[in-house]
Amino acid sequence: MHERAGTTATADDLIDVEGLVRAYYELKPDASQPTQRVAFGTSGHRGSSLKTAFNEDHILAITQAICEYRAAQGTTGPLFIGADTHALSAPAQTTALDVLVANGVRVLVDEFDDFVPTPAVSHAILKWNNDPAKRAEGEADGIVITPSHNPPADGGFKYNPPHGGPADSDATTWIANRANELIEGGLREVNQAEPSGVETYDFRTNYVDDLANIIDLDAIKRSGIKIGADPLGGASVSYWAAIRDRYGLDLTVVNERVDPTWSFMTLDWDGKIRMDPSSPSAMASVLSHRADFDILTGNDADADRHGIVTPDGGLMNPNHYLAVAIEYLFAHRPGWRDDAAIGKTLVSSSMIDRVASSLGRRLWEVPVGFKWFVPGLIDGSVAFGGEESAGASFLRFDGTVWTTDKDGILLCLLASEIRAVTGKSPSELYRSLVERFGDPAYERTDAPASAEQKARLAKLDGDAIAATGLAGEPITAKLSRAPGNDAAVGGVKVVTEDAWFAARPSGTEDVYKIYAESFRGPEHLREVQAEAQRIVGDALGG
Template sequence: MITFGTDGWRGIISEDFTFHNVRLVAQAIADYIIDRNEQRQGIVVGYDARFLSRQYAENCAAVLAANGVTVWLADAILPTPALTWQVKDRQAAGGIMITASHNPPEYNGLKFKAPYGGSASPEIVAAIEKYVHKLEAANSEQPPIADFSGVQYFSPQAEYLAHVKAVLDLQTIYSFKEPIVFDCMHGAGSGYAVALARELGINLKEVRSEYNPSFGGVNPEPIEKNLRFLQETVTRNHAYSGLAVDGDSDRIGAVDENGRFINAHQIIALLAKYLIEKRGWSGGLVESLSASGLIKSVAEKYGRKLYETPVGFKFITEVMLKEDVLIGGEEGGGLGIKNYIPERDGLLLAFLLIEMMAAYGKPLGKLLDELSLEHGWFYYGRRDLHLADRQKKALMESLALTPPASIGTSKVLSVQCTDGCKLELETGWLIFRASGTEPIIRIYAELSTNAELENVLAGAIEFAQSM
């Protein structure tokens, strides 16, 4: 059965993610659009740099066209936020992006973008799933394929970069002349950062920008374990900082001038401080389940409301659509800001970090140290543990029914299992969460010292493996 996770449907190429299944999902989306009488509003279709992504996108476009739905198809690889902007600009009924985001190279996937220019809400996803399951139950034949005479093509880069530039403080950013390394991680952002940097006069060098559907053997997720090459490149070239985006360029990662990794919690806190102090923006802060003590402290200092959501940017999008939100994000680097579409955008966030460094006249490391001296140091870590489905189920059931009294040497004070299981500890917290797309348990923790963090993460892995 085809199911949608926190952000679309993903599967292993040729096993779950097949041309037949892609066409079936495209037919379900066509049925959803037609029943809403929105076929003339149309669907925008795009694709990333993964294996067969272009061909999957062409199949989606052909199925939609065969159903009389207006279709715009990207003429090249593009970042997910560039596709989302096309949906918003064209006032389309939605968008299909062929991408598995930060998943390993054997995966591909399909994201549906809503007319408001952001992740589809749980209600939209549930509605589309019903159409998918109806087709599955009917054991339908292959959906019809049309020729491409009714498909319109578009070139995404210029319009998208214009939207990004519109958010930036150009007077400030034009003054920035320090060297920056930008890691594309062999993803859909390749060529975009260097093109924008050229327009802005920024000394930026792209790395890992070559087309490589295997991503060089490194998962295209901008977390510390995957950014060793960026760290080495920054220190070797004495760069001012290193910035990275994931496989479809909607997530941000960063390292400072010394190659130190800066996690998403720290990026949210830094940008919140900057946008409040220098840009004068209003609004609260939003973060998924694993809200850092650093973000809470920044919110308290500036009197801003802090919202906590389940994992999945679609939940952050819901808050951004309803409330005055300054910035919202997830621990994996998916961040969105106000005065933009309610969407993650790694490229935009990268250039906002450059703008921030220009405004303060300081590199990322110096800015983070100053922030930490004011608000305290919070030691955050994540581990991805491969477990069979049986073990994943047993672990989550055990945590909910008979949680442990301690993890490592830290006493467990309380357990909440509404989205994964969050354990409040004496000096921090720990989260176990089963991936919806991979045979993985993700373990997150934040403690008051690095020694405590390592002790808790080791204890958490030992506990999970005992299932």
């Protein structure tokens, strides 16, 4: 924990916006350097222009690759494009539009030249493709320009195909490889033109008006509860005001400032500015208002993540809130299919498993990455999909798809519905879950690993683990493939009756991540974490 974590940023912490944007245009990536190549993680290509990892050449190449990919897939409808409030997002959108127009792609940008949250882009894609008349003109897809909650110096660029969610690894691998080829070829095959004939779309009104079909906003209004919403300087700022006005809620936008330096933020645990609504350090200024509202919420820069603050519990652990949301939703959504499953990533809390069992619902456990929930959300076989990093979405009242990307605005509004309908805060409801199912201790830590060890861990088979016990309990499962969809975990998960750990290699550092949980308390969790390093070390050869 950094000594200044949770304190307001000072001038020395802030980026030079002009220098950052200048570097975007002036620095040219060397494709022979791994850190300067296009690389899609779980949610797009990310990096800083100052490190020659997110520059004009990258966006020219990625956008051209997307144009070629969508053409090869037969995607001929409009492309919805939106950007968040990071300083590099606007220049990246300008670059992308040059390439999209030159390739003859029909592009729709925001009608009000406003920032666009990730869920609003997903919503727009699905609305188009679910309309037979619109779909007859060709399937739509989208681009979201955001590095999510990353620090202000970063940029991000991701592609959402016609299913509306994050592109799968087959698509992103093809796009990244082609983009790197284009950079290596001096961008000679990239088409560019002055953007003309670009159409507009009212992302905000289409999204906000449709919320009545997924959230009981009448109940929230009738209850008269006081709601606070902090966009954390992100793309949801105008959306919260529109929601308040459209539905007559007692809702205050706590902070309406948009500042690409994020000078109003408190520093995260490591001393960096990071717009993470699930971090107590990053949310310290928001937490100072907790007594002023019945429900207080935060979102990250593109509003795909949520943070829930209650007067009686403070900032909720994302795992805790997901468990509460699941139990509430499956008791208050009679229009959902009786066989609709509960989706979770395999590093999310086992409290969700116990809630699912008590509901008599099938648990659908998948690898890390929201993309895995997309097919189930589309066909209604998965009614809720959530991950431990405060990202989730769920179905409409009638059991049809809402978004296939994470929706932080939606999960924040759900917290208000829960408070309005039950008369209890989500924190109070989580305490009732603890009384019924136990009190799990959960933590993510890092352990050192060489590049070779990380590569071996990514391909490790559960059968390669020789251990038969973990922290005094027999091991009941050694997973290298997810139980829900049999997809590779990219690591390993080891399970006992009351505890588990999962180990996955970091994509950016010489470490591997250890996620661990114990229903026997913090001391037992420490034992699990220590033995996890030994077990993984033995499997990797030291």
